Amino acid sequence: MSIYEVAYNLEKAIRQSEEFQRLKKMYEDIQHDETSSRMFNNFRDIQMRLHQKQMTGEEILQEEIEQAQKMAALVQQHDKIAQLMELEQRMSFLIAEVNKIVLKPLEELYNKFE
DSSP: OOHHHHHHHHHHHHHHSHHHHHHHHHHHHHHTSHHHHHHHHHHHHHHHHHHHHHHHTOOOOHHHHHHHHHHHHHHHHSHHHHHHHHHHHHHHHHHHHHHHHHHHHHHHHHHHTO
């Protein structure tokens, strides 16, 4: 089996996983609720703008930080969005763990010569 076949099988396994299915359902529930959807999308937009600025070395203004903090506090109070964010964290942790496993041969190779 080629590495690509294994990767596609892994993609399929992730899509079929309970973690992904729960995340997908919660995301769909939020997108079908106009208020939740608007709030969630605004939060994501703020996150993306700040991340973009950070990656390009642009200065992040204090007002932007305060806006992001206020929005984060607001979405944390919204039950569905808070649940979605928790599910996203779990999925992110799962992907990070898989990434560690996939990169283990390279890590071992380079650590061998240090």
